[in-house]
Amino acid sequence: xxxxxxxxxxxxxxxxxxxxxxxxxxxxxxxxxxxxxxxxxxxxxxxxxxxxxxxxxxxxxxxxxxxxxxxxxxxxxxxxxxxxxxxxxxxxxxxxxxxxxxxxxxxxxxxxxxxxxxxxxxxxxxxxxxxxxxxxxxxxxxxxxxxxxxxxxxxxxxxxxxxxxxxxxx
Amino acid sequence: xxxxxxxxxxxxxxxxxxxxxxxxxxxxxxxxxxxxxxxxxxxxxxxxxxxxxxxxxxxxxxxxxxxxxxxxxxxxxxxxxxxxxxxxxxxxxxxxxxxxxxxxxxxxxxxx
Numbered sequence: 001x002x003x004x005x006x007x008x009x010x011x012x013x014x015x016x017x018x019x020x021x022x023x024x025x026x027x028x029x030x031x032x033x034x035x036x037x038x039x040x041x042x043x044x045x046x047x048x049x050x051x052x053x054x055x056x057x058x059x060x061x062x063x064x065x066x067x068x069x070x071x072x073x074x075x076x077x078x079x080x081x082x083x084x085x086x087x088x089x090x091x092x093x094x095x096x097x098x099x100x101x102x103x104x105x106x107x108x109x110x111x112x113x114x115x116x117x118x119x120x121x122x123x124x125x126x127x128x129x130x131x132x133x134x135x136x137x138x139x140x141x142x143x144x145x146x147x148x149x150x151x152x153x154x155x156x157x158x159x160x161x162x163x164x165x166x167x168x169x170x
Numbered sequence: 171x172x173x174x175x176x177x178x179x180x181x182x183x184x185x186x187x188x189x190x191x192x193x194x195x196x197x198x199x200x201x202x203x204x205x206x207x208x209x210x211x212x213x214x215x216x217x218x219x220x221x222x223x224x225x226x227x228x229x230x231x232x233x234x235x236x237x238x239x240x241x242x243x244x245x246x247x248x249x250x251x252x253x254x255x256x257x258x259x260x261x262x263x264x265x266x267x268x269x270x271x272x273x274x275x276x277x278x279x280x281x282x
Binding site (some may be wrong): 013022025026075079080081082083085086089090092093094096099100101103119120121122126127129130131132133139141143 | 188190192194195198199201203204206207208210211212214217218232234235236239242245246249250252253256257259260261267268269272
């Protein structure tokens with residue numbers, strides 16, 4: 001069994017396992033009928049879609065499998081960010097005090113999943129929306145911009161979140 | 171009413187406030203980027219508040235678990251949606267709206 005084939009099998013197993021987990025949560029029943037059909041469905045869909053679900057070049061398990069403790073912690077942090085940013089946005093809508101600008105910076109995260117989560121988190125945090133993500137280069141629209149310095153802007157926009165996500169997917 | 175129901179009421183009320191503000195922001199801001207901030211972000215928070223309210227009123231654990239799963243999927247899908255719109259706008263080359271009077275900017279920059 002060569003390396004490429006083994007990587008296919010690992011990806012297929014991970015995808016099927018994830019699908020089966022979601023199936024169990026959504027059906028919330030332990031009847032044999034439901035369990036068997038869930039297994040057949042998740043294996044079938046896993047066989048068809050594992051190449052899309054986990055990209056071939058992400059050839060390291062630590063790029064894909066998250067640290068569960070930090071992941072749950074991060075979920076709560078993101079919810080706090082969501083409400084904080086909404087209150088800021090609420091104020092901006094009524095006062096109209098904004099200084100929009102496009103900023104560019106790079107991220108040091110290596111995994112595709114982590115970069116996607118970082119882009120989504122930037123959209124959630126106060127006054128920033130990710131416009132483009134090319135490999136490690138992010139284009140961000142910042143509504144409350146107060147600096148011209150690219151590195152300082154990157155630190156203000158993503159600094160804390162990048163460290164948190166770095167703990168989840170190293 | 172129980173404490174749980176009062177908390178749910180607060181969540182639903184904040185959903186109404188955020189949703190209305192998002193709508194107002196959509197009409198107040200002049201360019202798509204700023205509109206997306208208002209519409210996308212406040213819309214996400216409004217929906218999220220409704221989810222939190224229904225989580226508080228969930229009759230049993232199985233329903234609560236499903237609501238949590240839906241919340242997580244929503245946290246992934248909502249920013250992705252506004253990212254798609256934002257990327258398309260950015261690709262068309264639309265310049266960013268600059269308000270006449272800028273806040274939080276150095277004096278040197280204002281002279282230009």
